[in-house]
Amino acid sequence: MEITSCMEDYLEAVLILKERNKVARVKDLSALLQVKTPTVNSALKCLTDKGLIEHEHYGYIDLTVLGEKIAKDIFCKHQALTHFLEKILGVDKKEAAKDACRMEHTIGVQTFTKLRKFVKFIEDKPNIIKGFNHGYIKRGTH
Amino acid sequence: MEITSCMEDYLEAVLILKERNKVARVKDLSALLQVKTPTVNSALKCLTDKGLIEHEHYGYIDLTVLGEKIAKDIFCKHQALTHFLEKILGVDKKEAAKDACRMEHTIGVQTFTKLRKFVKFIEDKPNIIKGFNHGYIKRGTH
DNA sequence: TAGGAAAGTTAGATTAGTCTAACTTATGTA
DNA sequence: TACATAAGTTAGACTAATCTAACTTTCCTA
Numbered sequence: 186m187e188i189t190s191c192m193e194d195y196l197e198a199v200l201i202l203k204e205r206n207k208v209a210r211v212k213d214l215s216a217l218l219q220v221k222t223p224t225v226n227s228a229l230k231c232l233t234d235k236g237l238i239e240h241e242h243y244g245y246i247d248l249t250v251l252g253e254k255i256a257k258d259i260f261c262k263h264q265a266l267t268h269f270l271e272k273i274l275g276v277d278k279k280e281a282a283k284d285a286c287r288m289e290h291t292i293g294v295q296t297f298t299k300l301r302k303f304v305k306f307i308e309d310k311p312n313i314i315k316g317f318n319h320g321y322i323k324r325g326t327h
Numbered sequence: 328m329e330i331t332s333c334m335e336d337y338l339e340a341v342l343i344l345k346e347r348n349k350v351a352r353v354k355d356l357s358a359l360l361q362v363k364t365p366t367v368n369s370a371l372k373c374l375t376d377k378g379l380i381e382h383e384h385y386g387y388i389d390l391t392v393l394g395e396k397i398a399k400d401i402f403c404k405h406q407a408l409t410h411f412l413e414k415i416l417g418v419d420k421k422e423a424a425k426d427a428c429r430m431e432h433t434i435g436v437q438t439f440t441k442l443r444k445f446v447k448f449i450e451d452k453p454n455i456i457k458g459f460n461h462g463y464i465k466r467g468t469h
Numbered sequence: 470t471a472g473g474a475a476a477g478t479t480a481g482a483t484t485a486g487t488c489t490a491a492c493t494t495a496t497g498t499a
Numbered sequence: 500t501a502c503a504t505a506a507g508t509t510a511g512a513c514t515a516a517t518c519t520a521a522c523t524t525t526c527c528t529a
Contacts, residue, residue, distance in 0.1 A: 295418050366487055370486080
């Protein structure tokens with residue numbers, strides 16, 4: 186099944202809202218994704234048709250099993266990318282977040298797997314990149 | 328001026344074709360970007376209106392100074408990303424190329440700059456990631 | 470418990486990027 | 500050099516994602 190990066194954003198947003206507020210609503214999706222509520226509605230219709238969410242009329246929004254799988258996949262990519270950009274490259278929080286939000290839709294399985302391994306490799310011995318990203322070791326939380 | 332990643336692809340393709348064949352034509356853009364020729368035509372109209380290319384009727388396509396600047400910027404990002412994915416992460420050529428083609432439109436200036444520095448840092452002392460990407464040193468061309 | 474505000478929905482327009490079908494121009498060779 | 504074929508263009512339709520305006524439902528509170 187093919188899904189656009191837009192639709193991936195909606196799935197990810199539902200996941201985030203559910204973790205944050207226990208439930209996801211149209212209004213919150215609208216605020217989080219910075220689109221108007223009718224835009225959310227048409228996205229929800231699309232995702233319902235694809236069997237990725239459940240949405241009761243005038244009610245809450247939930248992920249199906251498959252929808253949650255996709256949402257979590259995107260979210261993991263987002264986190265790995267943010268970590269790499271911020272903690273290894275030293276990109277500032279704001280641009281790291283912005284870039285990660287877009288890159289999360291563009292990296293393939295293999296790239297994701299290897300990136301995660303690479304991050305772990307570097308994290309396990311911080312000295313390895315001493316001299317590149319000054320301040321890294323101090324800034325880190327471990 | 329804002330430009331979509333689609334339009335960036337067309338600019339980059341013109342640059343590549345000019346380097347490869349000295350000139351760029353509709354048919355070649357169509358083949359390279361895997362779209363039909365009328366699609367190329369409407370993209371060229373859009374880019375001409377924005378002052379990024381020059382296109383003589385039934386003739387060749389060329390980049391303006393600004394168009395070339397944008398094209399080269401994207402191309403550089405593409406190369407840096409390909410290098411990072413292939414040579415540092417060890418992603419295979421095919422997926423590295425595919426991912427780089429999409430990521431080149433999503434990384435910001437700061438991320439690009441830092442990525443390039445990071446690649447150089449690693450390249451200058453290959454042993455630094457010995458143990459992560461086995462075979463890297465042998466496989467490389469330096 | 471009735472009414473109004475907040476939330477949600479529907480209808481219909483717009484834009485970007487793509488397509489097919491039909492047409493026009495250019496080119497090379499018989 | 501005339502004409503067939505290749506290349507390029509135009510017109511018009513479609514889809515995805517967005518919007519505004521107008522409508523409906525829900526729910527809190529006076």
